[in-house]
Amino acid sequence: MEIRNKGLLYGGLTIEQIKTEMVSERRNELIAEIFHEIHWIEKWGRGISLIL
Structure with a gap:
């Protein structure tokens, strides 16, 4: 997937x-x-703090 x-x-x-x-x-x-349903996203908004 791209x-x-x-x-x-x-x-x-x-x-x-x-x-x-x-x-x-x-x-x-x-x-x-869809990503949330298949557990590719564990929590909304968490990625930004990880990136920062």
């Missing part, structure tokens, strides 16, 4: 907002839900 990203943050988010507010936005609800 997932591509246009390189921009979703919905006009900024890096500063992500750092200070820990915002979690899903670009594609269907893909996010």
Whole structure:
């Protein structure tokens, strides 16, 4: 499976907002839900803090 990203943050988010507010936005609800159902996502929003 290949997932591509246009390189921009979703919905006009900024890096500063992500750092200070820990915002979690899903670009594609269907893909996010499927990944959650098959346990590829254990918790919403956790990836950002791991990346930072």
